[in-house]
Amino acid sequence: MRISAEETAEHRSVGDRMLLILDTVAAAPGELGLSELARQTGLKKATVHRLAADLVAHRMLERGGYGYRLGLHLFELGQQVPASRRLRATALPFMADLLAATGEVVQLGVLDGTEIVYVEKLTGRHSVPVPSSVGSRLPVYCTGLGKAILAFEDESAIELVLAAPMPARTSTTITDGKRLLRELETIRDSGVAYDREEGTKGIACVAAPIIVESYVGRGGHRAVAGLSVTGPAQRLHPERLAAAVRTAALSISRLLGPPSLR
Structure with missing residues (x-):
């Protein structure tokens, strides 16, 4: 995130510096003060102050108490992003049905490199906190959504994930590339993916890919998103919910049809 010595302010465009500021603020768990923002970006404090003022004026940033x-x-x-808007609008009724039927967290995500980006999340009265929110990211290799989508991606996307570090987040995290490949094969056969406390201890998940037939990928199919139900491992029985999640994902896939989502 930080600008290197070779990439001083005069070598970066104004747009680059503004995006750097936005990315840095987005990655912070809370508000970032001016001095800390300058330190993390490597920009001069005066530059950050000037550009941040412009971003505040355009409501891209807000000033808080800190x-x-x-x-x-x-x-x-x-x-207003067409792909996100159409995907969410199509998926929401089916997500609401799953929420009503299970009472657990229902999530919708898309693949971005080696991470899943959560684009929608529904919670109910009995839902427990999970380490995701709309707009947040989690690694592909240890999430049900990530594995469900990756199984129907092309070789280059899979190789990108395999080439990246896969540190253990819990005792059940898949950290071996060969084992992950075997699991992806199983997911392609069954149409569902499981997260058995692999990303967070005590949290389990069942997910299914949302596939648009017109995409050229593995076997002529390609997932444009994934749908999941997530809950506490001691209460959630992923195998019992697999058929419902897969049916909902298939229904969304049919409604989306040929138009491009990416």
Whole structure:
């Protein structure tokens, strides 16, 4: 995230520096003060102050009691992304049905490199906290959504994940590339993926890919997103919910049809 010595301010465009500021604020768990924002980006404090003021004026950033946080206009723009808007609108009724039937967290995610980006999340009265939120990211290799989508991606996407570090997050995390490949084969056969406390201890998940037939990928199919139900491992029985999640994902796939989502 930080600018190197070779990439001083005069070698970066204004747009690059603004995006760097936004990315840094987005990655912070809370507000970032001016000095800390300058330190993390490697930009001069005066430069950060000037560019941040412009971003605040355009509602890309907001000033809080301590420092900067992302602004509402970024959320408004995100809602207008055609792929995200159409995907969410199509999936939401089926997500609501799953929420009503299970009472657990229902999530929708898309693949971005080696990570899953969560684009929608529904919670009910009995839902427990899980380490994800709309717009957040988690690694592909240790999430049900990630494995469900990756199983129907092309070789280059799979190789990208295998080439990246896969540190153990719990005692059940898959950290071996060959084992992950075997699991992806199983997912392609069954149409569902499981997370058995692999990303977070005590949290289990069942997920299914949302596949658009017109995509050229493995076997002529390619997942554009994934749908999951997540809950506490002692209460959630992923195998019992697999058919319902897979049916919902298939229904979303049919409704999305040929139009491109990427």
